[in-house]
Amino acid sequence: GAVVSQHPSRVICKSGTSVKIECRSLDFQATTMFWYRQFPKQSLMLMATSNEGSKATYEQGVEKDKFLINHASLTLSTLTVTSAHPEDSSFYICSATRGSDNEQFFGPGTRLTVL
Amino acid sequence: GENVEQHPSTLSVQEGDSAVIKCTYSDSASNYFPWYKQELGKRPQLIIDIRSNVGEKKDQRIAVTLNKTAKHFSLHITETQPEDSAVYFCAAVFGGSQGNLIFGKGTKLSVKP
Numbered sequence A: 001g002a003v004v005s006q007h008p009s010r011v012i013c014k015s016g017t018s019v020k021i022e023c024r025s026l027d028f029q030a031t032t033m034f035w036y037r038q039f040p041k042q043s044l045m046l047m048a049t050s051n052e053g054s055k056a057t058y059e060q061g062v063e064k065d066k067f068l069i070n071h072a073s074l075t076l077s078t079l080t081v082t083s084a085h086p087e088d089s090s091f092y093i094c095s096a097t098r099g100s101d102n103e104q105f106f107g108p109g110t111r112l113t114v115l
Numbered sequence B: 001g002e003n004v005e006q007h008p009s010t011l012s013v014q015e016g017d018s019a020v021i022k023c024t025y026s027d028s029a030s031n032y033f034p035w036y037k038q039e040l041g042k043r044p045q046l047i048i049d050i051r052s053n054v055g056e057k058k059d060q061r062i063a064v065t066l067n068k069t070a071k072h073f074s075l076h077i078t079e080t081q082p083e084d085s086a087v088y089f090c091a092a093v094f095g096g097s098q099g100n101l102i103f104g105k106g107t108k109l110s111v112k113p
Helices: none
Strands: A004-007 A010-013 A019-025 A030-038 A045-050 A067-073 A076-081 A090-098 A104-106 A110-114 B004-007 B010-014 B019-025 B032-038 B045-051 B056-059 B062-067 B072-077 B086-093 B101-103 B107-112
Touching (some): A019 A030, A019 A090, A019 A110, A030 A067, A030 A076, A045 B101, B004 B086, B010 B019, B019 B107, B032 B062, B045 B062
Parallel strands (some): A010 A110, B010 B107
Antiparallel strands (some): A067 A076, A090 A110, B032 B086, B062 B072, B086 B101
8 A cells, every 4th residue: 555656757848838747645645745856866855845725835945936736635736847947857756644654655756857 | 954964975885795874863853764775767665764762673684773862873784685786865854844854865885796
């Protein structure tokens, strides 16, 4: 149990376009969902934390108007990268917690390439 | 801000030897410390975790130790195998958060046959 999926797994887009990434908890209701960004050969950097029905909490330095997070249900969170630029190219990974446990279950990640 | 320091950044061992990776954390309220293995282009995979009420935990060839007083925890892999080669990340839950994890910078482990 505790499977998290992400879609798409890979996306290539032109500069200036917007890209939506979906994160779903398939077999459990997520207490909280997290969005991370990982540049090549670097660690995971937390971008934001979201709960169903409330506004996401963004980490310092992450532009909330550029990285729109919607958490419409207990099993779905979406991240929209608006007006993407080449520097937004990265590996975006979501995760989710279940119940009161701190363990995070990670999605497979989305590789975004902005041309 | 809160921080997790991880050392070494790279580690090369011979097959069969042990590997040790160390992390220190700054938030004394942290109470959950997971370790992840990540292969290139894949999601982080939880390999072991420890909570603040325990000093040591072992799962086959993998063990983690925690020293809350010194605010450091370590990953020990014994009898290393080539398939253990990957990047390993330590993390700590940021106290008072919704379970926000702060990750170390990672250790690239290479196990030479």
